[in-house]
Amino acid sequence: MTSPHHDRRPARSVPELLARARCLLLDFDGPVCHLFHTRSAMSIATLLRTRLAERGAPVTDPGLLRGSDPHAILRAAPWPELAAELEILLAEEEELAALGAEGTEYAEEFIQAVADSGRLLAMTTNNAPGAVRTYLKERRLDGCFGERIFGRDPVHPALMKPDPHCLRTAYTSLGIPPQDCLMIGDSAADERAADAAGVPFLGYLRVGDEAHRFGAGYRGPLVHGMKQLEAAARALRPL
Structure with missing residues (x-):
C-alpha cells in the first residue's frame, strides 16, 4: 500500500494536508500570536x-x-x-x-496536538529568532519546537520571505523532503516562499480576513481561524 507521504495527488482538505505532513513550518506573527499587540x-x-x-x-x-x-x-x-x-x-x-504578545486563539492547543501526534514543529519566520524563543518560553511551548527556530538572518535581510531561505534551511537541517512538510502562513510572502521552496502551503486567515491578502491569483487551501486546525490536529493519527 502506498504511504500517505508519497501520495502526491493534491490534498482535498485541511485534515488531509495535516495528515500528510511530517513537519509543520509555522509563520510566527499571525498563526501563532499577535506579536505587536502591546508594542506596535x-x-x-x-x-x-x-x-x-x-x-x-x-x-x-x-x-x-x-x-x-x-x-x-x-x-x-x-x-x-x-x-x-x-x-x-x-x-x-x-x-x-x-x-506582551497576544496568543492566537486555539494556537497553543493546535501546537500541542501536533506535537502529541509525533510530527515535528518548526518556526519559519521573518522575525528575530530571539523573539520567537522568548514568546515560546513565556507560553511554555518551547519544548514543542526545541531548536527548530528558523528566523531572520541577522546578516542578510534580503533573505527574509518571500525568499525561501528560511524554509529551505529548515527542511534541509531536519532531513525532511520539502514535499513532506506543510507551511502555514498568513501572507503572500509566506505563500511565495513556500512555492519557491517546493513546500505545500496552507493559508491562514483570521476570522473576518479576506483571501485577497494572498493575491488575486491565489486558489490554494485556506483556513479561517485556528479552531478548525486545532480540531483537525486532535484527530491526527500518530506517526
Missing part, C-alpha cells in the same frame, strides 16, 4: 526610520515614510553596516514585543 509595529518602524535619519540615510521612498512594517524599513538600509545596526535594534524591539 508602527512605533518600531518609526524608531528605525529615526535611526536611519540620524545616520544620514533618511527614508525617502513614499511607501515607507508612513509605513508600519519594520521589516520593510530594515530592507531599506543603504549599506551593510547600517543594516547590521538596524537589525540589532529591531531584534531587541521584537524581543520586548514578544513579552
Whole structure:
C-alpha cells in the first residue's frame, strides 16, 4: 500500500494536508500570536526610520515614510553596516514585543496536538529568532519546537520571505523532503516562499480576513481561524 507521504495527488482538505505532513513550518506573527499587540509595529518602524535619519540615510521612498512594517524599513538600509545596526535594534524591539504578545486563539492547543501526534514543529519566520524563543518560553511551548527556530538572518535581510531561505534551511537541517512538510502562513510572502521552496502551503486567515491578502491569483487551501486546525490536529493519527 502506498504511504500517505508519497501520495502526491493534491490534498482535498485541511485534515488531509495535516495528515500528510511530517513537519509543520509555522509563520510566527499571525498563526501563532499577535506579536505587536502591546508594542506596535508602527512605533518600531518609526524608531528605525529615526535611526536611519540620524545616520544620514533618511527614508525617502513614499511607501515607507508612513509605513508600519519594520521589516520593510530594515530592507531599506543603504549599506551593510547600517543594516547590521538596524537589525540589532529591531531584534531587541521584537524581543520586548514578544513579552506582551497576544496568543492566537486555539494556537497553543493546535501546537500541542501536533506535537502529541509525533510530527515535528518548526518556526519559519521573518522575525528575530530571539523573539520567537522568548514568546515560546513565556507560553511554555518551547519544548514543542526545541531548536527548530528558523528566523531572520541577522546578516542578510534580503533573505527574509518571500525568499525561501528560511524554509529551505529548515527542511534541509531536519532531513525532511520539502514535499513532506506543510507551511502555514498568513501572507503572500509566506505563500511565495513556500512555492519557491517546493513546500505545500496552507493559508491562514483570521476570522473576518479576506483571501485577497494572498493575491488575486491565489486558489490554494485556506483556513479561517485556528479552531478548525486545532480540531483537525486532535484527530491526527500518530506517526
